[in-house]
Amino acid sequence: MITKISNINKVVSYDIKKKDIVSFSPNYILIKNGIIENIGFDEINNENIDNSIDANNNILTPGFIDSHTHLIFSSNRSKDFSKRISGKSYIDIANSGGGIKSSIKSLRETSSDLIIDKCMKEINNFIKNGTTTIEAKSGYGLSLLDEIRSLEIIKRLNNLSNIDLIPTFMGAHDFPEDVKDRSSYVDLICEEMIPEITSRNLAEFCDIFYEKGYFDKNQTIKIANQAINYGLDMKLHVDEFEDSDGAYLAAEINAISADHLMHSNQNGLKHMAEKNVAATILPGTTLFLGLDTYANGRKIIDYGCSLAIASDYNPGSNTIYSLPIIMALSCLYCGISINEAFKAVTYNAAKALKREDSIGLISKDYAADILFWDIDDISEIPYWFGADKLSHVMKKGKLIL
Ligand code: NIG
Ligand code: FE
Numbered sequence: 001m002i003t004k005i006s007n008i009n010k011v012v013s014y015d016i017k018k019k020d021i022v023s024f025s026p027n028y029i030l031i032k033n034g035i036i037e038n039i040g041f042d043e044i045n046n047e048n049i050d051n052s053i054d055a056n057n058n059i060l061t062p063g064f065i066d067s068h069t070h071l072i073f074s075s076n077r078s079k080d081f082s083k084r085i086s087g088k089s090y091i092d093i094a095n096s097g098g099g100i101k102s103s104i105k106s107l108r109e110t111s112s113d114l115i116i117d118k119c120m121k122e123i124n125n126f127i128k129n130g131t132t133t134i135e136a137k138s139g140y141g142l143s144l145l146d147e148i149r150s151l152e153i154i155k156r157l158n159n160l161s162n163i164d165l166i167p168t169f170m171g172a173h174d175f176p177e178d179v180k181d182r183s184s185y186v187d188l189i190c191e192e193m194i195p196e197i198t199s200r201n202l203a204e205f206c207d208i209f210y211e212k213g214y215f216d217k218n219q220t221i222k223i224a225n226q227a228i229n230y231g232l233d234m235k236l237h238v239d240e241f242e243d244s245d246g247a248y249l250a251a252e253i254n255a256i257s258a259d260h261l262m263h264s265n266q267n268g269l270k271h272m273a274e275k276n277v278a279a280t281i282l283p284g285t286t287l288f289l290g291l292d293t294y295a296n297g298r299k300i301i302d303y304g305c306s307l308a309i310a311s312d313y314n315p316g317s318n319t320i321y322s323l324p325i326i327m328a329l330s331c332l333y334c335g336i337s338i339n340e341a342f343k344a345v346t347y348n349a350a351k352a353l354k355r356e357d358s359i360g361l362i363s364k365d366y367a368a369d370i371l372f373w374d375i376d377d378i379s380e381i382p383y384w385f386g387a388d389k390l391s392h393v394m395k396k397g398k399l400i401l
Contacts, residue, residue: 003031003051003397004044005370011039011060012378013362014347021339021378029060031368034396039364053399055372058391061342061381062362063132063369064323065349068235068259068280070170070314071119071136071157072150073103074110077315090289090317091213091241100140100174103315107140112153116160119153122313122321123161129322129387132163132369132395135310135353137207139170142185143178144192147171151202162400166353168235169193169203172215172223186219190226198230205256205353207235210246217249224253233354239264240285251275257308257352261295262286266303273304278352282312283329284320297344298335307336308352309344328382338379368397 006028015022030038030049046052080098084090093099107115126134136157138150147169154167171189179185197203206227210220224234233256238246240260247268250258257278261269272279281295301307309330312318320326327341336344350360359367372392375381380389393401 001033001050001397002037002048003053003368004046004049005029005031005053005055005060007057008055009057009059011362012342013062014343014360016347016361016363021342029362029368029370031397034368034398036362036364036366036368039362056374056391058372058374059376059378060362061371061373061378062346062360062366063371063393063395064130064345065133065353065355065360066126066131066311066313066321066323066345067135067257067308067349067352068282068310068312069134069136069321070139070312071122071134071165072115072138072153073107073140073315074115074118075103075106075315076319077102080316084290099316101177103140104142104146104174104176107150108143108146112149112156115153116156119157120160123157123163126321127163127393127401128390129324130371130390130393131321131323132371132393133166133353133355133359134163135166135168135205137168137170137173138203139173139207142171142174142176144188144196147193148197148200148202151197155202162395162398166205166355167203168205168207169197169227169232170207170209172206172208172220174209174214182219186222189223194223194226194230194232198232203232205235206232207237209237210244210249211237211240212242212244220249221253224255228253235259239268247272247279251277256354259310259312260285261300262291262293264295266299269300269303269305277305278308278348279305280308280310280352281330281334282310282318282326283334284326285312285318286333287329288318288320294333296335297330297340301336301340306348306351307340307344308348309341310349310352322386324381324387325385328385331382338382341382342378368394370394
């Protein structure tokens with residue numbers, strides 16, 4: 001199956017060789033079996049073309065990649081939001097019956113089919129905002145059965161939806177109330193969950209909430225070592241509420257990415273740059289928690305890290321799924337330029353998922369995940385603050401919006 005896109009205003013994409021965002025105006029893009037086969041500036045005849053798409057003089061960009069979401073939950077936590085408005089902090093709310101623990105109770109009581117229906121609606125919202133790949137974490141089950149069930153839901157969503165979901169095991173999201181003590185839960189993760197999940201091939205990454213009150217340094221290292229032994233790649237939630245030297249730890253354990261980084265110190269960020277750990281900032285969470293401690297994207301880039309931005313979509317600390325909005329927040333509050341934000345939701349987000357060789361660029365041999373925008377310049381993507389200017393979304397060569 002060969003598809004041709006023509007009548008292209010321009011293509012805007014990061015260019016690996018030029019190390020910059022480039023724009024160019026080809027006559028056509030040819031796609032074969034979902035992969036970009038050729039980007040041409042000549043005239044070609046339509047003899048071998050099965051499907052012709054008129055881009056209507058739109059700007060084309062790579063599909064956006066959301067490299068950090070907690071998509072697999074069942075009910076909303078608007079009550080937590082109301083408590084926050086009345087002055088309670090994330091930790092206060094968690095300690096008074098809300099927080100992650102309330103999402104665990106609700107997920108355990110909800111059937112997989114109902115969760116799938118809910119997630120499919122949400123995935124459609126992501127697509128309408130230009131997201132063509134979503135990393136999705138488990139982490140609201142926190143029992144062997146419910147963590148496996150959450151990851152199986154991701155697998156089913158991958159088959160049902162038009163986009164790709166990348167599964168991350170996050171049994172280390174919190175400590176469930178029904179275990180004897182914290183160290184027995186760490187043992188359950190290491191001895192039962194990781195072996196079972198990897199034997200069923202249900203996850204690519206393992207993530208840990210390394211933060212005061214959640215998983216400490218020794219527990220994090222123990223879980224990370226076991227995950228790596230079983231072939232998972234590591235991600236870490238670090239320095240969200242205070243500086244726990246999490247950025248440094250992420251570099252020490254050779255994580256693929258460290259995420260949040262709101263309070264990370266210079267030494268840790270520089271160590272991440274040395275060890276090529278992608279730095280993912282999540283400004284939607286800072287906004288949604290009513291905080292002003294945005295991660296310093298400017299410094300993170302200046303220290304030499306690859307900066308990704310993602311939504312952190314979850315029921316407690318952020319319900320924004322639109323990456324154009326997240327781009328706007330990162331430009332307004334994290335000190336980065338529009339081009340840097342654009343690279344952060346395309347090429348660098350692919351890097352944070354170890355997929356920089358197959359998605360995140362409009363380039364030969366990359367997946368034809370392409371957004372069609374009715375705009376004159378990519379600065380309009382964060383400027384309009386939403387995706388009203390998105391005309392079409394293509395995933396692997398097929399128009400899905
Ligand atoms: O990334 N920090 C840990 N996990 C989420 C919040 C999860 C929740 O509140 O349900 C986060 O912010
Ligand atoms: Fe998160």
